[in-house]
Amino acid sequence: MSPAEMIRLTALEMAEHLRAGTFTSVELTRAHFERINQVDGTADEGVHAFLHLNQDEALAVAAEVDAIRTAGGPEADELHPLAGVPIAIKDNIVTIGQPTTAASKILEGWMPPYDATVVRTIRAAKLPILGKTNLDEFAMGSTTEYSAYGVTRNPWDLNRAPGGSGGGSAAAVGAFMAPLALGSDTGGSIREPAAFTGTVGTKPTYGSVSRYGLIAMASSLDQIGPVTRTTADAAALHELIAGHDPKDSTSLHTQWNTLLEATTDQDLSGVRIGVLEEFQGPGFSAEIWEKFQETLDLLRDAGAEVTTVDCPHIPYALHAYYLIVPSEVSSNLARFDGIRYGNRVVPDGGGTVAEVMAATRAAGFGDEAKRRIMLGTFALSAGYVDAYYGTAQRVRTLVIQDLKHAFEHVDVLISPTTPTVAVKLGDQLEEPLSMYLNDVVTIPANLAGIPAISIPGGTAEHDMPVGLHIQGPAKSDATVYRVxxxxxxxxxxxxxxxxxxxxxEVPQVQGARS
Incomplete structure (x- = not known):
């Protein structure tokens, strides 16, 4: 099998071929680095999904897997089913031996002294880590244009954004540079890029996957999850990284070992599917809504029961989110001041501690990070905290109650993932409000802590991918994967x-990645 054929397999197909000996993990890993060299390029040319490549370590892990399989015996039998299948990691998940920058100048060159729990799990399962992927700075954004290290481009159209904040992971998978990737989702940062790049992205139930080692943006909303090309691949990766972690105080004790099995049951007879009254048509592009209606017809023909449900407080979720998130951002990012954490900038001639902190944060943070820090600091300030942050949390409770009531009548809720297809690069940089509106569908799942997935639902304007969004009640991840x-x-x-x-096909770039 040629390298070009290898990289177009699904992750589970790759795993089968590795076990059968069709090709080795070293050959497979090299094929992905060859693909990265062909199309990833730099901030000025190509997809630019990766900020750092991990070639030597990845090939060493691949060689170890191959040696174990060749030797046979109990050690080979104990290999994880995905052992030897390469993976990419979003650059806000800490990794020993590789820089972790959260795409911010304030962490430029930082080498973490520990692995995130999900990274430790991946290393134990012997998946070669290809490298770290680009994102909006500290995961704040919906286009991956707010990275301090240059934009990532959509592999379907290099003039368009791949979504954000996890555009690097989605673009890497969509451009066949990686079969698997990890992202983080605070309000849609896995699912929106999946919709824009024709990939699959899952936000698991809050607490299903450990957040230990994820650089926090908004701790009550952040969740690590898989980015893949198929639902079954997402379920398999989710099973691997899920589980209780005593290092994460929000980690659940639930078992998650039936997710992949759930994808084999494709009978929709009697499955109750809800369509939110509040997401009916207006706000979505005409072609996306038409494509969604075609999908509903397919579901009805397959025996599913499609009904409309009402969640009256859902329209306020976006407003609540953009008070809660900046508030938690201002708290979480306060530590990056050049004194406790982060690169230090000293004013000419020296300065007081306060002056060093001010100079460091002015130089280290980008526009969107500064905007959210200032908004959050104001929302938490004396005299305003109850009016803004407190009210937003009460709205969050109402959204949770609405969704809980809806799931008493339906098994899952579905909708388009985003109101539009991928925007052109630069279109939203001057209008952050329009960027925030991209998250109108995806935000409620984070506020409620429930599982949600975006899968490809066809194409719309300019032959660009559209996503289909499916969400279920807390801990119903298996049901979401099944549907x-x-x-x-x-x-x-x-x-x-x-x-x-x-x-x-993604245009090839001149010169190789280093």
Whole structure:
């Protein structure tokens, strides 16, 4: 099998071929680095999904897996099913031996002294880590244009954004530079890029995956999750990284070992699917809404029960989110001041501690980070905290209650993932409010801590991908995967091939990545 054929397999297919000996993990890992060299490029050219490559370590891990399989015996039998399949990691998840910058100048060159729990799990399972992917600074943004190290481009159209904040992970998977990736999702940062790049992105139930080692943005909302090309691959990666972690005080004790199995049940007969009254048409592009209606027809034909449900406080979720998030951001990022953490900037001639902190934060943070820090500091200030932050938390409770009531009548809720297809690069830099509106569908799942997934739902304007968003009650991740996999199969049967096979070829760049 040629390298070009290897990289277009799903992660689970790669795993099968590795076990069968069709090719080795070293060959597979090298094939992905070759692809990265061909299309990733730099901030000025190419996709630019990666901020750092980890080639030597990745090939060493791949060689170790191959040696264990060749030797056979109990050690080979105990290898994780995904052992030897490469993976990329979002650059706000800390890794020993690789820089972790959160795409910010204030952490430029930082080498973490420890691994995040998910990274430690991936290392134990022997998945070669290809490198660290680009993001909006500290995960604040919806286009990956707020990175201090240059924009990432959408592999479907290099003039368009890949979504954010995890555009690097989604673009890497969508451009066949990685079969698996990890992202973090605070209000849609996994699912929106998945929708824009024709990939699959999951936000697990809050607490299902440890946040230990994830650089915090908004701690009550952040969640690590998988980015893949198929629902089954997402379920398999989710199973690997899920589980209780005593280092994370919000970690659940729930078992998550039936997620992949759930994707094999693709019978939708009697499944109750809800469509939110508040997301009916207006606000979505005409072509996206038309594509969504076609999907609903497929579901009805497959035996699903499609009904409309009402969540009257959902329209206020976006407003509550953009008070809660800046408030938690201002608290979490206060430590990056050049005194406790972060690179230090000393004014000419020296300065007081306060002057050093001011100079450091002015030089280290970008525009969006500064905007949210200032908004959050104001929302938490004396005399305003109850009027703003307190009110937002009360609205959050109402949204949670609305969703809980809705799930008494339906098994899952579905909608388009985003109101539009991927925007052109630069279109939203001068209008942050329009960027915030991209998250109108995805935010409620974070406020409520429930599982949600975006899968490819076809194409719309300019032949760009659109996402289908599926969410269920807390701890119903297996149900969400089951429904997502069934819908994925329906769409594939209608179109005659997997969605990722429709992706256009990414132009090659001059020169290799280093």
């Amino acid at each position: 997502a996999s069934a819908i994925e199969a329906l769409i594939e049967a209608e179109q005659g091939k997997p969605f990722y096979d429709r992706a256009p």
